[in-house]
Amino acid sequence: MFNKILIANRGEIAVRIIRAARELGVGTVAIYSTADRDALHVHLADEVICVGPARSTESYxxxxxxxxxxxxxxxQAIHPGFGFLSENSKFARLCEEMNIKFIGPSAKVMDMMGDKINARAEMIKAGVPVTPGSEGEVHTTDEAVKIAEEIGYPIMLKASAGGGGKGIRKVNNVEELVPAFEAAQAEAQAAFGNGAMFIERMIFPARHIEVQILGDSQGNVIHLGERDCSLQRNNQKVLEESPSVAIGHTLRNEITAAAVKAAQHVSYENAGTIEFLLDESSGKFYFMEMNTRVQVEHPVTEFVSGVDIVKEQIRVANGNELSVKQEDVTFSGHAIECRINAENPKFNFAPSPGKITNLFLPSGGVGLRVDSAMYSGYSIPPYYDSMIAKVIVHGENRFEALMKMQRALLEFDVEGVITNVDFQLELISDPHVVAGDYDTSFLGNIFLPEYQKED
Known part of the structure; x- marks a missing residue:
């Protein structure tokens, strides 16, 4: 096993990795920017080193x-967490050249699956269903208009090198296409340095279903079930649960088998997620993209499967076989995760950095976990993502998990900054969500308009 790994990240994921490494007997190095001198991951690591000023381009x-x-x-190894350099193939390649193990897939596989156009082509080869769309990069509005006419509206414009909801636009007709294309392309160029786009027919309404996979260097690939991530705002996830209430036994077997087939086709190693859109009316599902890293919502899967995904990442990177085989994986109960952000939902979710003057995190009982890097007296810097915690619950069934999440959110108390705790509490208590009756349009089209009307 590695003697020491460096965590190339910050916040709760850096804390999560440090804890997993410590439980494996592995030493840790935390990096930090000058804005994060007092961050929790800096206090918890065995060694720390400053890598630059506050701006992420100069540090993380x-x-x-x-x-x-x-x-x-x-x-001996670097764990990139999620965000920042986690899906940067150049960084993974530099690690390889310097004989430092990148805890993730190879740069080659990252190039193959991180670029949406390449990934789409590989999934077609693998026999995994994909949505009708462009066959390669789209660079001009003229090309976009022609392709949209061929596949039919509504369509989705997506940045080829995209992620995190950037460079994505829904287009309902030709009048919307040109301004939407130009805006998405400019956003993609600014965020990723790559303005290449591609176009897909929009599956609407749809469920956003993702399958967690793990692979090792010996060629073993397994899945750890699915997560339903359909509750989204501006293509960014707000709440996730597992298993999905929209999927029965037969469809679950089909979609998880497709995810394993996809990962096997590219000889995938380490943790990754295959994301699908599910058309509930037809029961058909379509490959959307692959995330070649650990995800924010991985604790949901850890609760229902009993597998520690971050520890598996470290073991696999060390050359070990997966500690479990597919036949050993069993699923129990239901898990839900709510993302807690320092933001104001009543004012278009504007970020709310500042000093936390008091903090009480929910606790007590079986099946409750809070992943956070916050503490009372900590000042949230304005330079990074606004997520300050994740509340994850597990129950014997979905009703128990819902009630446990409501209880946990009622206990969550943070002073000094505005958060979305009350927003999440209303969402988890909404009759549609309680009934499992929602899709990717629900939050933006139904819940938010009513929520923002409230005084």
Whole structure:
């Protein structure tokens, strides 16, 4: 096993990785920016090293500084977490060249599956269903208009190198197409340095279903079931649950088998997620994209499967076989995760950085977990993502999980900054959500208009 790994991230995921490594007997190095001197991950790691000023481009995205930190501290591997450099194939390739293990897939596989156009082509080869769409990159509005006419409206414009909801637009007709294309392309260029787009027919209404997979260097690939991530705002997930109430036994077997087939086709190693759109009216599902990293919502799967995904990532990167085989994986109960952000839902979810003057995190009972890097007296910097915690619950059934989440959110108390706790409490208590009657349009089209009317 590794003696020491460097965590190229911050916040709750850095804390999560440090804890997993410590339980495996592995030493940790935390990197931090000058804005994160007092961050929890800095206090918890065995060693710490500053990699630059507050701006992420000069610190958490600074490949040279991070690699120098790994060499200086003798770290044998780097865990990128999610966001930042986690899906950057150049960084993974530099790690390989410097004989530092990147805890994730190879740069080659990342290039293959991280680029949506390449991934789509590979899934067609693998026999995994994909939505009708463009066959390659789309660079001009003229090309976009022609392709949209061929596949039919409504369509989705997506950045080829996209992620995190950036560079995505829904287009209902030709009048909307040109301005939407130009806006999405500009956003993609600014966010990823790549303005290439592609076009897909929009499956609407739809469920956003993702399957967690794990692979090792010996060629073993397994799945850990599915998550329903349909509750989204601006293509960004708000609440996730597992299993999905929209999927029965037969469809579950089909969609998880497709995910394993997809991962096997590209010889995938480490943790990853295959994302699908499910057309509930027809029961058909379509490959959307692959996330070549651990995801924010991984604790939901850990609760229902009993598998520690972050520990598996570290073991696999060390060359070990997966600790479980598919036949060993069993699923029990129901799990839900709510993302808690320092933001104001009543004012278009504007970020709310500042000093936490008091913090009480929910606890007590079986099946409750809070992943956070917050503490009373901590000042949330304005430079990074607004997520401050994840509340995850597990119950014997969905009703128990819903009630447990309501109880947990009622106990969650944070002072000094505005959060979305009350918003999440109303969402988890909404009759449609309680009944499992929602899709990707529900939050934006039904719940939010009513919520924002309230005083």
């Amino acid at each position: 995205l600074n490949m040279n500084n991070i690699l120098s930190a790994a060499v200086a501290t003798g770290a």
